[in-house]
Amino acid sequence: MIELKSPTEIDRMHTTGRFVADVLTELGDLADVGVNLLDLEHHARDKISQRGAKSCYWDYAPSFGEGPFRNVICLSVNDAVLHGLPHDYALRDGDVLSMDFAVDIDGWVADSARSVIVGTPATEDLRLVRATETALESAIAAAQPGNRLGDISATIATVAAENGYPVNTEFGGHGLGRTMHEAPNVANDGRAGRGLVLRPGLTIALEPWFARTTDRIITDPDGWTLRAADGSRTAHSEHTVSITEDGPRVLTRRPERPNSL
Template sequence: MIEILNPAELPRARAAGALVAGILRTLKSRCEVGTNLRDIDRWTQTMIAEAGAQSCYVDYEPSFGRGPFGHYICTSVNDAVLHGRPYDYALTDGDLLTLDLAVAKGGVVADSAISFIVGEKSPESVAMISATERALSAGIAAARPGARIGDISHAIGTVLGEAGYRISTEFGGHGIGSTMHQDPHVPNMGRPGRGYRLRPGLLLALEPWIMADTAELVTDTDGWTLRSATGCRTAHSEHTIAITSDGAEVLTLPEQRP
């Protein structure tokens, strides 16, 4: 299913995006050495409830997972890159943490992910995060009316490939709207000029992710968390965007504070 929002629905999408961005910003500010992943999950649950919104994860039960996800946010640490299930783990100095959050508010879903380092920053981890952020910016720049999904995929893949990373197309970006995952699929590598043609009102979640020395994923014993097959570090960046008449509007940017 591909949903196209009308102009009257866009303010609700902006509200959902602002909520997700605000929660992620708050969580990042609270994360430090010793923070437990279960605390992050509880903080997220509280903030979603206080906003009168709904979690897209707690009851999420797709074919590739093992039962309902059962938590309010994905917390992926170091070699975990996607669908990291919160567990009893206290962050240590130098951990690379990815927080991935999808929330529904006013009938519209927004989805975003950030990667950051807790404590001491290693050059390798900084470079990985930077590559995903640059790739995300390139994908957003390629998203405009009349362009195609392949143009976005090509822009993302070019940045990641030139940075020296292998690219997996097993999971990627996706359409979004009244539900979290919709068509079209947006791979992180592709051919320009191919795929679905973008039009105003389309919402997309773009999410470049990489692993330091492999493109192969393995599933953790929890049935959800996806890790690098070699145990190497990973990074992931994601924004929800709306295609407008003259380009793309990023809905999940945090507000700029003075």
């Protein structure tokens, strides 16, 4: 069942979204050569504790993971793209780091992800990250009242095709609000003009992610981390968005910085 949120409830989700955005901004600033993934995990834990928030990941045990997940953020490096289990790894020059973060504040959830390049970026990695960001912005632009869910999915797939990236449809966006995963599912490929009509009050997480040369994924022995099956580099971008009478409202928007990732 899809639960439409009131303007007041969306404002509360926006409060959570601002916190999520601020933490992801801080983590992006901290991610540098030699920094351990566990340091980033502990920074996120500290911020959650200070805010009195609740991690949506801690003790999460869905069918697609070997639960329970005992971390507060997903950190995925290079060919890893989703559900990365933080572990003892020092970031290296040129690594692509994807960070996915979701919390609950006063009963309302927000979810966002970003990919950053540590140190010196390779041109192809920069292009890959930018493609997910472009796809996300295109998806947001398509999230207009009266449009359909397929319009969002189709625009993500179009950006992928324009950049020569295949699209995996096993994992994509989703509804959220009182919990992290609610109906509907939002695939990263689909047909325009098809699917659910977008109505004001709908809140969804849009999350295009691409691997450079494959649409297949494999799961690490840790039971969580998903990697490109051919070992190619990956990237992931995500925002929580509400549909309003006036168009899409991004609830996890980070402050813009010139030439930043």
